[in-house]
Amino acid sequence: MAQVIDLEKAVPNVVTETKFRDLAAEGYAIEVVAQSDALKKGPSWHGTWIFRVVSDDGMEKLLVTARTRTSRGDIKIREFKTVTGVISFLVGIGFSHADIPLEEGQRTTLKLLRNDLPTGS
Numbered sequence: 001m002a003q004v005i006d007l008e009k010a011v012p013n014v015v016t017e018t019k020f021r022d023l024a025a026e027g028y029a030i031e032v033v034a035q036s037d038a039l040k041k042g043p044s045w046h047g048t049w050i051f052r053v054v055s056d057d058g059m060e061k062l063l064v065t066a067r068t069r070t071s072r073g074d075i076k077i078r079e080f081k082t083v084t085g086v087i088s089f090l091v092g093i094g095f096s097h098a099d100i101p102l103e104e105g106q107r108t109t110l111k112l113l114r115n116d117l118p119t120g121s
Contacts, residue, residue, distance in 0.1 A: 037103055
């Protein structure tokens with residue numbers, strides 16, 4: 001079953017990609033959440049994944065698009081539609097590996113290791 005996100009509670013707990021990257025580098029855990037089952041189409045895997053950063057004390061922030069509001073004023077959570085997109089995003093943050101949940105409702109938690117951080121961090 002897909003996780004239902006209460007946007008009324010989530011609105012203050014959102015970040016754009018720049019802040020998301022900063023928090024990951026600061027030691028926050030990254031959570032990859034499967035919003036749907038992954039399906040293989042040809043050589044590629046498709047589904048819906050979202051990301052969160054989670055602090056050691058359990059505070060969570062959802063990744064949103066740079067323009068966080070739709071024309072109706074709703075928050076737009078950033079969704080990734082392919083495994084390739086998830087991997088590319090993780091590599092862009094600094095991860096040298098990817099662990100991606102493939103079934104709806106599953107989640108994976110990752111944390112950057114010192115040797116994963118980009119030079120200068």
